Amino acid sequence: MKSTVEQLSPTRVRINVEVPFDELKPSFDRAYRKLGQQVRIPGFRQGKVPARVLESRIGRAPVLDEVVNETIPAKYLEAVNAGEVRALGRPDIEVTRLEDGDLLAFTAEVDVRPEITVPAFGELSVTVDEVETTEAEVDTQLDQLRARFGTLHGVQRPAKSGDFVVIDLSATVDGAEVEEARTTGLSYEIGSDQLVEGIDEALIGATAGETRTFTTKLVAGEFVGRDAEVEVVVDTVKERELPDLDDDFAQLASEFDTLDELRADLRTRLGQVNRMQQGVQARDKVLDALLEATEVPLPDAVVTAEVESRKHDAVHVFEHDQERFDTWLADKGQTTEEFDAELRSAAERAVKTQLVLDAIADAEKVQVADAEFSERIIYQAQRMGISPEDYVQRAQQAGQLGAIFAEIRRGKALASVVRQAVVTDTAGAAVSLEELFGTGQDTATVSEQASAEQATEQK
Numbered sequence: 001m002k003s004t005v006e007q008l009s010p011t012r013v014r015i016n017v018e019v020p021f022d023e024l025k026p027s028f029d030r031a032y033r034k035l036g037q038q039v040r041i042p043g044f045r046q047g048k049v050p051a052r053v054l055e056s057r058i059g060r061a062p063v064l065d066e067v068v069n070e071t072i073p074a075k076y077l078e079a080v081n082a083g084e085v086r087a088l089g090r091p092d093i094e095v096t097r098l099e100d101g102d103l104l105a106f107t108a109e110v111d112v113r114p115e116i117t118v119p120a121f122g123e124l125s126v127t128v129d130e131v132e133t134t135e136a137e138v139d140t141q142l143d144q145l146r147a148r149f150g151t152l153h154g155v156q157r158p159a160k161s162g163d164f165v166v167i168d169l170s171a172t173v174d175g176a177e178v179e180e181a182r183t184t185g186l187s188y189e190i191g192s193d194q195l196v197e198g199i200d201e202a203l204i205g206a207t208a209g210e211t212r213t214f215t216t217k218l219v220a221g222e223f224v225g226r227d228a229e230v231e232v233v234v235d236t237v238k239e240r241e242l243p244d245l246d247d248d249f250a251q252l253a254s255e256f257d258t259l260d261e262l263r264a265d266l267r268t269r270l271g272q273v274n275r276m277q278q279g280v281q282a283r284d285k286v287l288d289a290l291l292e293a294t295e296v297p298l299p300d301a302v303v304t305a306e307v308e309s310r311k312h313d314a315v316h317v318f319e320h321d322q323e324r325f326d327t328w329l330a331d332k333g334q335t336t337e338e339f340d341a342e343l344r345s346a347a348e349r350a351v352k353t354q355l356v357l358d359a360i361a362d363a364e365k366v367q368v369a370d371a372e373f374s375e376r377i378i379y380q381a382q383r384m385g386i387s388p389e390d391y392v393q394r395a396q397q398a399g400q401l402g403a404i405f406a407e408i409r410r411g412k413a414l415a416s417v418v419r420q421a422v423v424t425d426t427a428g429a430a431v432s433l434e435e436l437f438g439t440g441q442d443t444a445t446v447s448e449q450a451s452a453e454q455a456t457e458q459k
Contacts, residue, residue: 003079008109011299015079015091015108021101024067031066060100068095068104076108086113088302111299116359119293121420126285130425131278133270141266142245145253152238158205159237161191165203168233169195173223180221181228185235199232206234217331224318225328278425279436286421287353287414296352306347314343357410366412368405376408 001023006014028051036049041057044050055063072093080087088111097105152164159165165188171181181196188195190203202214211233218228243249250262318324329339360366374388381391395401415437423431 001075001078003075003082005079005083005085010114010297011111012109013085013112015076015083015085015110017075017079017106017108018097019071019075019104021103024071024104027067027071028063030070031063035062035066064098064100068098071104072106075106079108085110088112088299089305111301113355113358114297114299116294116296116356118290118356118360118363121290121417122422124286124289124293124417124421126282126289126421126423128278128281128285128423128425128431130427130429131271131274133267133274137270138263138266141270142263143242146242146245146249147240149249149253150240150242152240155237155239156208157237158207159190159203159234161200161204162240163190164188164238164240165190165206166235166238167203168235169230171218171228171230173218173226173228176223178218178221178223178228181218181230196230199230202230202232203234206237208234208236210234220317222319225324225331276436278431279433282421282423282431282433283414283418283436286418286423289421290356290417291349291352294352294356296355298348298351298355303344303347303351306351307344310343310347311340314339354406354410357413358406360417361409361413364413364416366409366416368408368412372408372412373405376404380404 001020002018004016006016008014032049032051032054035058036054039049039054039058041049041053044053049057072095076091076093079085091108091110093106093108095104095106097103155163167186167188168184169181169186171178188199188203191200193200196216196218198214198216202212206212211231213229213231215227216230218224218226243252245259247258250256250259254262254265256262256265315322315325318328326336329336377388377391381388384391386394392401395404418433418437423433425431
């Protein structure tokens with residue numbers, strides 16, 4: 001086989017391949033066996049028909065078609081490897097010559113990773129918010145903890161925000177009942193904003209035994225994006241009585257003996273959470289600075305595929321009913337053109353992020369250990385609420401294991417950039433990011449592993 005590579009643009013190449021027929025004998029043998037299984041010829045067992053007899057019955061063309069269809073994918077991959085082509089996506093293949101007994105020639109045009117020059121990471125400089133843990137934050141945490149240990153008591157008064165109600169729900173759209181919206185005996189905290197929009201306002205002021213109705217827009221199910229008439233029946237109204245905030249409560253709710261010790265522990269934990277949030281802000285800002293400072297020619301076909309994938313996901317929620325999707329956009333005050341422009345911008349950023357982080361991972365020879373891969377699998381499985389084994393099986397069926405591996409690698413590459421960038425807070429103090437990204441000597445943390453995925457999902 002002979003192959004050459006032509007650079008059509010910074011992001012696309014044409015591979016020219018010529019394969020002499022003497023290299024195709026194994027493919028011809030397999031073609032005869034396969035076609036022989038499909039043809040019954042008197043005097044010959046199925047699959048044992050001699051080649052010349054088979055061709056006399058079905059002709060030469062079907063044999064050549066089978067050989068060409070089998071040969072091209074294998075020879076394309078061979079040419080890609082020989083030319084060290086960093087291909088992206090599927091190639092556009094065209095057979096240019098087919099001279100029976102002599103030569104098979106074809107071309108394959110495919111997008112490739114462009115050459116990328118990244119800036120010195122130490123020259124990237126960002127400013128993040130200063131970490132400050134206030135007593136008000138500690139008080140909020142204490143109130144949430146008290147709520148967990150509160151007791152509910154029935155009351156004979158109109159419901160208010162913070163009360164718990166037991167309700168029955170039903171909904172209709174243009175007179176048709178929404179089956180998935182029907183429920184009875186549901187306990188709900190008014191003001192928690194955990195059900196459909198408008199229910200909190202409808203429940204405030206209601207008493208036990210009262211029925212309230214309101215209109216809301218459904219966000220899922222068969223009638224997604226449609227206005228629904230919701231009926232809510234209040235069975236009971238309960239208020240929550242919180243325990244006193246004292247040393248007895250500290251002993252009830254924690255391992256500490258005094259309220260002061262509990263407050264100190266909450267303050268420490270909040271400080272850790274705030275520093276983690278600061279680290280996430282630093283990661284996002286460093287990525288923004290990296291992308292801003294890096295020129296990347298984007299492969300058109302890859303961007304288009306990303307756009308189509310995102311558009312498919314958006315319309316899928318509406319069961320691919322374009323009219324319902326357009327109505328939803330109109331309700332948001334957004335035109336189709338504006339939506340498409342936002343979608344393309346997000347897709348271009350995602351592709352650029354992947355290309356830049358892949359280039360960094362290649363340059364720094366980033367490796368992914370088995371433990372890191374397993375940790376990511378467990379992390380993703382927990383997010384989906386399934387077992388790691390089920391998650392792996394689903395990922396295998398969807399052909400996503402390679403993508404998971406690539407995201408871990410990109411996350412480690414991004415973590416490496418963040419470690420080397422100059423990060424200060426608004427007070428001018430240097431920010432340590434070890435809690436989020438480690439020291440750079442250990443294996444990737446879950447936060448690192450999620451970094452690239454979260455970054456490329458940003459819109």
